[in-house]
Amino acid sequence: MTTPPDADAEILCEDLIRVYVTEGVEVQALQGLDLRVERGDLVALVGASGSGKSTLLTILSGLDRPTAGTAFVAGWDVLRMTGAQRRAYRRDVVGFAWQQTARNLLPYLTAAENVALPMVATRTARLRERTARVDELLEVMGVTHCRDRRPAELSGGEQQRVAIATAVANRPRGRRADEPTGELDEETSADVLEAIRHVNETFGTTTLIVTHDPLVADHVRRTVQIRDGRTSRETLRRTAVGEDGHARLHAEEFTVIDRAGRLQLPTEYVEQLGLRDRVRLGLEPDHVRVHAGTTPSTGAAEAPQEPPATQAPQASQEES
Numbered sequence: 001m002t003t004p005p006d007a008d009a010e011i012l013c014e015d016l017i018r019v020y021v022t023e024g025v026e027v028q029a030l031q032g033l034d035l036r037v038e039r040g041d042l043v044a045l046v047g048a049s050g051s052g053k054s055t056l057l058t059i060l061s062g063l064d065r066p067t068a069g070t071a072f073v074a075g076w077d078v079l080r081m082t083g084a085q086r087r088a089y090r091r092d093v094v095g096f097a098w099q100q101t102a103r104n105l106l107p108y109l110t111a112a113e114n115v116a117l118p119m120v121a122t123r124t125a126r127l128r129e130r131t132a133r134v135d136e137l138l139e140v141m142g143v144t145h146c147r148d149r150r151p152a153e154l155s156g157g158e159q160q161r162v163a164i165a166t167a168v169a170n171r172p173r174g175r176r177a178d179e180p181t182g183e184l185d186e187e188t189s190a191d192v193l194e195a196i197r198h199v200n201e202t203f204g205t206t207t208l209i210v211t212h213d214p215l216v217a218d219h220v221r222r223t224v225q226i227r228d229g230r231t232s233r234e235t236l237r238r239t240a241v242g243e244d245g246h247a248r249l250h251a252e253e254f255t256v257i258d259r260a261g262r263l264q265l266p267t268e269y270v271e272q273l274g275l276r277d278r279v280r281l282g283l284e285p286d287h288v289r290v291h292a293g294t295t296p297s298t299g300a301a302e303a304p305q306e307p308p309a310t311q312a313p314q315a316s317q318e319e320s
């Protein structure tokens with residue numbers, strides 16, 4: 001372990017770069033990505049196909065190394081771990097649920113045996129302790145009735161719940177789930193997401209979910225959008241009780257600005273205002289104006305272009 005630059009953050013990535021080279025062709029999967037996640041957070045990573053979500057998850061899971069940048073998770077320097085440290089990191093810090101549920105569960109073991117397996121493999125608990133932990137996890141995940149069934153005898157949602165129980169059996173500090181609802185119908189997806197949230201709240205497990213599923217937004221407090229290998233926008237949600245006594249979900253949207261001052265404008269703003277090539281910026285006391293306009297400025301005599309303008313970086317909306 002090395003001391004991270006910010007010991008409070010559970011996950012801290014700065015300027016993370018991952019370049020793949022296949023047959024002489026370079027693909028920049030991560031292009032200077034910054035991300036900070038607090039301990040116990042539940043965060044969804046969303047973004048178009050190919051934007052770099054899985055690459056980031058694989059790096060944070062200790063399965064791949066970035067080309068450059070820094071990444072600290074739970075105090076571990078992910079770029080500088082030895083083989084033995086990497087194994088300890090994966091056991092203690094990372095829990096993983098694959099998209100193909102069958103991959104997380106061994107088909108010839110019962111649900112209880114699958115959940116016990118990580119503890120048996122790492123010899124982290126005695127038999128009595130193991131049995132108690134298995135019972136606790138199956139109950140927390142609402143699949144006690146599946147205890148003695150094999151994966152083929154479980155529904156997709158039950159398989160995912162048992163897989164989640166297996167992933168957290170060794171009490172890892174974190175969980176990374178790649179498309180946990182990818183193969184499920186809407187109702188079962190909602191159930192699985194609630195189960196993930198329940199584990200996050202019950203055990204304080206810092207959880208990252210990579211997803212295409214728009215439903216996920218209803219179940220997490222924070223959604224981070226990845227665009228072209230960088231974090232671009234975030235939505236934060238909180239529940240607040242209004243004057244009428246009713247609880248409402250408030251969602252606030254932010255554009256991410258990195259340490260170098262770079263920010264990505266939302267595609268819809270760019271398209272609506274026809275922004276391209278270069279834009280004009282105007283510094284106001286409490287905001288920055290962004291104007292369309294490609295003509296170079298000729299000096300003070302030039303009349304400022306009036307809106308359309310984009311005020312960066314914050315917009316607020318209310319969901320009920």
Ligand SMILES: Nc1ncnc2c1ncn2[C@@H]1O[C@H](COP(=O)(O)OP(=O)(O)OP(=O)(O)O)[C@@H](O)[C@H]1O
Nearest residue numbers: 020021022027029048049050051052053054055056
């Ligand atoms: N092992 C690899 N070798 C070469 N290129 C890769 C490799 N893995 C990913 N890439 C490329 O890196 C980019 C980012 O891929 P990644 O899988 O991280 O995206 P993603 O956002 O998870 O996409 P999806 O939502 O489709 O899973 C893509 O252009 C992809 O083709």
